Amino acid sequence: MTRVAVVDYGAGNLVSIARALQAVGSEVALARDRAGLDGADALVVPGVGAAAPAMARLRRHGLAGPIRAWAASGRPFLGICLGLQLLFEGSDEDGAATLGVLPGRTVRLDGAPSLPHIGWNQVERRRDDPLLAGIADGADFYFVHSYAVRPDGPGAAALTLAETEHGRRFVSAVGRGRLWGVQFHPERSGDDGLRLLANFVALADDERDSAAVSRVPPIGARRADG
Amino acid sequence: MLRVRVIPCLDVAGGRVVKGTRFVDLVDEGDPAELAERYARDGADEIVFLDITAAPEGRATMLAVVERTARRVFVPLTVGGGVRTVPEMRDVLRAGADKVSLNTAAVRDPELVRRCARRFGSQAVVVAIDARPVVGGPIAHGRPADRDAARRGSWEVVVQGGRRPTGLDAIAWAERVVAAGAGELLVTSIDRDGTHAGYDTALLRSIADRVPVPVVASGGAARPADFVSAVREGGAAAVLAASIFHRRVHSIANVKAAMAAAGIPVRLGRGVAA
Numbered sequence: 001m002t003r004v005a006v007v008d009y010g011a012g013n014l015v016s017i018a019r020a021l022q023a024v025g026s027e028v029a030l031a032r033d034r035a036g037l038d039g040a041d042a043l044v045v046p047g048v049g050a051a052a053p054a055m056a057r058l059r060r061h062g063l064a065g066p067i068r069a070w071a072a073s074g075r076p077f078l079g080i081c082l083g084l085q086l087l088f089e090g091s092d093e094d095g096a097a098t099l100g101v102l103p104g105r106t107v108r109l110d111g112a113p114s115l116p117h118i119g120w121n122q123v124e125r126r127r128d129d130p131l132l133a134g135i136a137d138g139a140d141f142y143f144v145h146s147y148a149v150r151p152d153g154p155g156a157a158a159l160t161l162a163e164t165e166h167g168r169r170f171v172s173a174v175g176r177g178r179l180w181g182v183q184f185h186p187e188r189s190g191d192d193g194l195r196l197l198a199n200f201v202a203l204a205d206d207e208r209d210s211a212a213v214s215r216v217p218p219i220g221a222r223r224a225d226g
Numbered sequence: 227m228l229r230v231r232v233i234p235c236l237d238v239a240g241g242r243v244v245k246g247t248r249f250v251d252l253v254d255e256g257d258p259a260e261l262a263e264r265y266a267r268d269g270a271d272e273i274v275f276l277d278i279t280a281a282p283e284g285r286a287t288m289l290a291v292v293e294r295t296a297r298r299v300f301v302p303l304t305v306g307g308g309v310r311t312v313p314e315m316r317d318v319l320r321a322g323a324d325k326v327s328l329n330t331a332a333v334r335d336p337e338l339v340r341r342c343a344r345r346f347g348s349q350a351v352v353v354a355i356d357a358r359p360v361v362g363g364p365i366a367h368g369r370p371a372d373r374d375a376a377r378r379g380s381w382e383v384v385v386q387g388g389r390r391p392t393g394l395d396a397i398a399w400a401e402r403v404v405a406a407g408a409g410e411l412l413v414t415s416i417d418r419d420g421t422h423a424g425y426d427t428a429l430l431r432s433i434a435d436r437v438p439v440p441v442v443a444s445g446g447a448a449r450p451a452d453f454v455s456a457v458r459e460g461g462a463a464a465v466l467a468a469s470i471f472h473r474r475v476h477s478i479a480n481v482k483a484a485m486a487a488a489g490i491p492v493r494l495g496r497g498v499a500a
Binding site for chain 2: 013015016019020023048049113114115116117118119120121122140142144165166187188189190191193194
């Protein structure tokens with residue numbers, strides 16, 4: 001069974017993400033410090049709220065360095081909401097410097113008819129990715145946020161998996177190899193959300209198998225169940 | 227495009243779903259977790275549990291219900307009733323709820339809204355406003371009632387299921403709790419609750435025009451057309467109903483189909499016909 005470490009740093013509701021990951025057949029361990037990552041096949045960083053207090057808590061728990069190293073290593077990683085935003089270089093919300101694994105910043109969702117952006121909205125595919133296998137282009141996912149990431153530099157377009165419109169278009173999912181981040185909450189997005197998490201767990205499982213078989217490169221998309 | 231949410235509300239007492247007319251004559255309608263799961267399958271965009279007894283001794287029962295539901299329902303879950311303090315709200319969120327709805331406790335202690343929003347974020351704080359039309363002119367609540375208010379109508383906030391008037395003007399109260407950090411308002415026309423007379427769209431519109439946060443329409447839904455009116459005329463961002471869903475008078479899919487036909491953006495998931 002795929003073992004998923006969910007980072008617990010006091011930034012929001014872990015119950016729903018833990019239960020959703022269990023519902024798709026993974027074993028969940030809450031990671032409160034560096035040792036909590038030991039033995040994990042995949043890492044999930046959830047979170048709601050502002051970047052500065054979240055970074056402060058990660059540092060206090062000795063987790064900022066290990067999370068950055070994990071995300072940079074190419075091992076399976078999923079950032080959700082604030083967990084996606086922390087992957088970038090900094091946040092305009094409070095000026096915090098964040099993990100800097102991906103190029104770009106978190107910026108306010110200007111021009112939105114209402115903020116926070118709360119509710120179900122469409123996730124429009126910009127390129128195919130095994131994380132979104134079996135999910136219709138334009139499927140609805142549940143959002144709760146006022147800021148969104150803006151990937152920057154030459155790799156920005158390749159990083160963008162999906163976009164969503166709320167006043168303006170913003171990046172709602174990114175991916176690079178086995179590193180993914182989503183602005184929406186798959187754990188609160190019904191069947192499609194569970195499908196995304198099942199895909200993530202299956203991809204992490206592939207990774208574990210291929211690592212066991214003498215470092216054979218990962219074999220692309222394995223669909224969860226069609 | 228952001229969807230208008232359709233939300234079934236489950237009134238919970240003693241660990242069971244109940245429904246009565248105007249909060250009395252309660253009838254047992256089933257197990258909360260089971261009903262919530264059925265609704266999620268039928269396309270519910272969110273589930274609301276209201277602990278209508280809200281007695282201190284019932285808190286543990288309600289937490290157990292939330293916990294049980296959160297294991298099998300993967301859409302947002304809002305819980306109202308019985309939360310009076312920040313630690314009580316924390317317990318409900320830890321049990322698996324995404325939002326907590328404050329009603330009587332906010333009227334008694336308006337600063338509670340601010341404290342909860344500061345601790346958990348505005349997105350987790352809903353204020354439920356039960357309102358009743360004022361006959362014979364608007365409430366002045368400390369300043370002269372203006373002519374506009376007299377023309378558009380005026381509503382008073384009531385608590386304890388409508389049994390106790392508060393003297394608060396519903397629109398002014400809505401503005402006040404939003405300023406304090408409420409991320410959403412659940413506006414119930416208490417006289418229409420359970421009557422199937424349709425939503426009070428004038429009340430909804432009066433509040434929706436004054437606050438930037440989503441207004442959830444509640445109280446009186448009977449036909450799919452009522453849901454359309456709540457959005458079109460009332461300006462609601464979400465529509466909530468209880469008995470018509472519990473008694474299978476209309477399915478969530480029916481309601482969504484009617485809304486979609488009227489040009490309202492709704493989420494049409496698996497098993498929901500467009």
